[in-house]
Amino acid sequence: MTTTDNSTAPAPPKKVMFVSVGQSPRSDLIGDILANLDMPIEALELGALDGLSAREIDNLRVRPGETSIVTRLADNSEIVVSKARIGERMAQLVAAFRPNEFDLVVILSTGLFRDFDSTCLTVNAQRALESAVFSLAAQGSSVGLIQPLERQINELDIPALQPYRITASHALDNDKQSLARALFDLADCEIIVLNSVSFSEADREMAAKVTGKPVVLARRIIASAVRLLLYQSQPITLPGMSSEFTDRVNRLTARERQVMSLVAEGLSNKAIARQLGISPKTVEIHRSNVMSKMEVASSAALIRMVIQAGHP
Numbered sequence: 001m002t003t004t005d006n007s008t009a010p011a012p013p014k015k016v017m018f019v020s021v022g023q024s025p026r027s028d029l030i031g032d033i034l035a036n037l038d039m040p041i042e043a044l045e046l047g048a049l050d051g052l053s054a055r056e057i058d059n060l061r062v063r064p065g066e067t068s069i070v071t072r073l074a075d076n077s078e079i080v081v082s083k084a085r086i087g088e089r090m091a092q093l094v095a096a097f098r099p100n101e102f103d104l105v106v107i108l109s110t111g112l113f114r115d116f117d118s119t120c121l122t123v124n125a126q127r128a129l130e131s132a133v134f135s136l137a138a139q140g141s142s143v144g145l146i147q148p149l150e151r152q153i154n155e156l157d158i159p160a161l162q163p164y165r166i167t168a169s170h171a172l173d174n175d176k177q178s179l180a181r182a183l184f185d186l187a188d189c190e191i192i193v194l195n196s197v198s199f200s201e202a203d204r205e206m207a208a209k210v211t212g213k214p215v216v217l218a219r220r221i222i223a224s225a226v227r228l229l230l231y232q233s234q235p236i237t238l239p240g241m242s243s244e245f246t247d248r249v250n251r252l253t254a255r256e257r258q259v260m261s262l263v264a265e266g267l268s269n270k271a272i273a274r275q276l277g278i279s280p281k282t283v284e285i286h287r288s289n290v291m292s293k294m295e296v297a298s299s300a301a302l303i304r305m306v307i308q309a310g311h312p
Contacts, residue, residue, distance in 0.1 A: 013040035014103040014230045017120070019094060021086055021109045022071030022079070023047040029108065029219070032201055036223035039230065044102070048090045049073065060085055067155045069111040070148050070198070080149065083111055094118050104229055110196050110218050111152075121258070121275055123225045124265065125197055129218050131266035135303035136191050136216070137164035144186030145195045146171050146179070146207075165189075173198040176206060183210055194218060216307060224306055228261035245305060251293040259286040263299055264306045 018033075020026050024045035034041060049057055049071075060081045062068040067083040094105060099119040106123045107116055116122060137143050142165040147153055153168045169185035171178040173196070186192060192207055193216045204217040231254070252260065255276070262272045269283040276283070296302045 013042040015042045015044065016104045016106060016226065016230075017044045017046060017097070017102040018106045018108050019090060020045070020047045020071070021049075021069055021081065021090065021111075023049045023074040025074075026072070026108070028200070029197060032219050033106075033223050033226070035201070036220060037227055039227070041226075041230075046093060048086055048093060049079075060089070068149065068151060069109065070196075072198075091116055094122070104226060106222060106226065108197050108222070115271075118275075121229060123222060123229065123261075125218060125222050127267070128221045128225055128265045129193070129195065129216075131264060131303055132216060132221055132307050133166075133193055133195075134164075134266070135300040135307070136193075137166060138300050139304065141165075141190045142167070142188065144169065144189030144192045146182045146186070146192065146199070148173065148196045148198055168195075173203055174200060179203060179206060180210065183207055187211075189213075191216065197222070221307070225261045225265065228257045228264075228306075231257060248294045252290060256286050256290050256293070259283060260290045260294070260302065260306070263287060263290065264303045266303075 018026070018030050020029070024047040026045065026047070030043055030045065034043060049060070052060075057073070057079070062080050062082045066085075068080050069083050069086060070078055070080045071086075072078055090107070090109070094107070094116045095118070097105065097118060097120055102120045104123065105116075105118050105120045107125055110126050110129050116124060133143055133145070145156070145166060145168040147156070147168055147170045150170045153170055156168055167186055167189055169182035171182035183192070191214050192211060194203055194207065195218070197218045199217060199219070201217065201219065204215050204220070207215040228249075249257065249260075258276060259272060262275060267275070269280045269287065272283045272287075273280045291297070291302065294302055294305065296305060
């Protein structure tokens, strides 16, 4: 006599490729993001500086007149590289991925203002964070941005934010003294944005404790996007999320959750359609369903709701 096992096998882990500006591994950064998720993930890493000689890396250092990104090498030392030239290298790496090679590709940079030609579903950290800042500023809130480098204050160039109340300062990650000074500079701001993936959960906790104000962390924004893009139809019940947000998200289909995340990243219907391999008209239908089920009247309101859910 044979018996049938009707138990459901656990879902295989989702394969996520994290692409960073520096050298891998970045266990500190990726570990912090994964800590905000409650799903099995096979995390893979690729650094834009991986496999390069010391001379090749040196040639990517920022030059006079160029805008900059600060990142880390494998020995944990920091290097300031050219935003334009490292962006080109990252774009080449991402474009080389095979179609659907990964369940998700995450661009771990909050300084590259560009699109990436990926054949995989992709989270662009810069787009996600910029969209978050825009939605908060458009609500009328005065927003304080904390950059990793002082020179990056003058390099900020986000035309969409020019009409709004944005103030910038700078601080090193995991440096309480410089972070405290930056928070003093931004004392009049209503919301603080740690505007780099280098800032950790510990930095966010300190800033929130010192100021008593909402503090937006890039790593949490990324985790929220990953969660919405990779969850299928199973309910989302995460600690810290309001029951109202949880109930509304659980009304969405798997595809609607993906569309919601990409809307929160600020993508157009055409761009979302390219990512998901569907028509812009189908995206428009999903988008309308999302707005109805989440009970919001605008994309900005939806983005604010997603941010607040990821920053209880």
